[in-house]
Amino acid sequence: MDLIRQHPDKFDVQVLTAATSVDKLAKLAKEFRPQCVAIADAGCEKQLKSLLQGEGIDVVGGADAIIEAAKIPADLIVAAIVGAVGLQSTIEAIKQGTTVALANKEALVCAGSIVTDLIKKHQTTLLPIDSEHNAIFQVLDERKAVEKIILTASGGPFYRKTFEELKAVTPEQAVKHPNWDMGKKISVDSATMMNKGLELIEAAYLFDMSENEIDIVIHPQSIIHSMVCYKDGSTLAQMGTPDMRIPISYCLDYPNRLQNNSPRLDLTEIARLDFFSPDMDAFPTLKMARYALKEGGAAGTVLNAANEVAVAAFLDKKISFTDIPHLIEKALEMKGASTLSCVEDILEIDRQTRHQTKGFINGTVRQSA
């Protein structure tokens, strides 16, 4: 919204959505004058309607309202809902042929081949907002000449810790990301490095790369956002301050570049960039994500659902930090053979895995009691 605010003549906001933030949504609606606002939490609809009374803006509420909102014609939709819950609205936007600026990584993790098939079918353009994928998108222009891609990872707040040391990590510690200001769920994912695991799968579908063509490198300063290595020995990188306005800006006005007032990169001030290999023992989620990507089918859906449930339980202090990878591993072990032919299959596997993982958690809680 800050970028749109910097270019009032360039953008016309059609729809705004939120999960539960009624006040913020109402405030933005009054500023940007969309034709419609949708709030996912149906219980908030009444309050939102009251806040926007007489403004001439349609107000709708509930999970389905979000999905319907994605069908409203627009040139571009920013799909920024966190979690598998963002899948359906993303798919509806793709079906409309609306260019999708994708910040929701779970759509590709849970339903990679379904989403990429739909994109081809509806000739939709997908622009990655996730900073790593946006970086790759900016420097990848000859797919056939690519040798590999390198996803950089800040390593989160704990990248020097051992698995043993991670057992005592609290939610308060886990949500404090050193570089990026993000939501709680993604901050915990960054702390377990599952965020990078999800991004690995996302990158594979976005750029049609196989698991062994994607490297992950820890780069604590988050200045190089990712790289593409070409078969002539050249590596191209996109860099910048860790500010999400930069990748969002690239998507909002693609293929042009939108002037913005984000802080500029000063390498002499940063002085030093470090790189090292991730510790696969301390962060087993990376191994699980690689397994899920190679396995294909429902493995990504299971990986993501188990992770979402585990992270929520960790934030609720029901399980420990290192229980998160344990629960994901269990879910992957329990996964039956399954083929994914439609979104309903995904939603069913997602539902089953959540149910199962919650069962494990209750077991875990009982064991520690």
Place this chain on the structure above:
Amino acid sequence: MDLIRQHPDKFDVQVLTAATSVDKLAKLAKEFRPQCVAIADAGCEKQLKSLLQGEGIDVVGGADAIIEAAKIPADLIVAAIVGAVGLQSTIEAIKQGTTVALANKEALVCAGSIVTDLIKKHQTTLLPIDSEHNAIFQVLDERKAVEKIILTASGGPFYRKTFEELKAVTPEQAVKHPNWDMGKKISVDSATMMNKGLELIEAAYLFDMSENEIDIVIHPQSIIHSMVCYKDGSTLAQMGTPDMRIPISYCLDYPNRLQNNSPRLDLTEIARLDFFSPDMDAFPTLKMARYALKEGGAAGTVLNAANEVAVAAFLDKKISFTDIPHLIEKALEMKGASTLSCVEDILEIDRQTRHQTKGFINGTVRQSA
């Protein structure tokens, strides 16, 4: 030649030239079978003819032979002669409309606007081989959206020394570049940082940038070869091991990427990249190059000619390391008002400056005796 050797079916070598290396030239001629070989040193022509007797290869010698060789029709010419002496052959190639892979930076330093005008007139493509400019060329595709470019500099072997400490530097120390394996002249230029000054001017003409749009950052590891900063806060960089095969490869098969066996970049092995601002007091050549670029006209020609004479005198142990910037400064001070309308003007100013600088050196030698 190593890259061409890796792709024998892709390239057909028409002409090979050398300055004085008769044996190497004869050996390459036997391997690559050009129609013509030219050696700049006329005194070597006889020996070269004898080495290539009965091979069915034309052998020519002398400075003019090199210029004539540049007129032989070809798809691409690699202009890799060091110094202002490479100017005329580069211009002849441009006039033929031959795509020029430019490793000679002095053509643009001495005759920037003449060369760029000729390129437009003859619709020639200029591909920069110089690793920094090649890096920029790889990541610059929307000129109008560029905010600035950043040339990285290894800093050469002495980047931590003060001007006082530099006074005692010997030619043996100066030619030992920490990262790149290069000729003596360019290694000394790298040690005085004049190489970066010449590259600043080269970049300004190649990419149509003004002096204040080009930053120079010391990056001792020579991994990021240069960067383009866009107005949306994104900085794009080309990276790679310090191996000239990589930028040459990019030019040989442009716009495709040529598979090659150059060593691949492993950032986890390098582990750390550093960046800091150059010390303008220890390396005054940078100030002089910025002055020459802003001044325009003959200033680049004077800067380059004085530098070439001074570096040769330093390598001959006639002057000290810090006499090099002193001599360039004197030459710039002495420079009269002049307009450059043709190559002959450039050659005349180049000749005058060399004569004058040699005079200063003899003066210097006398003073210290």
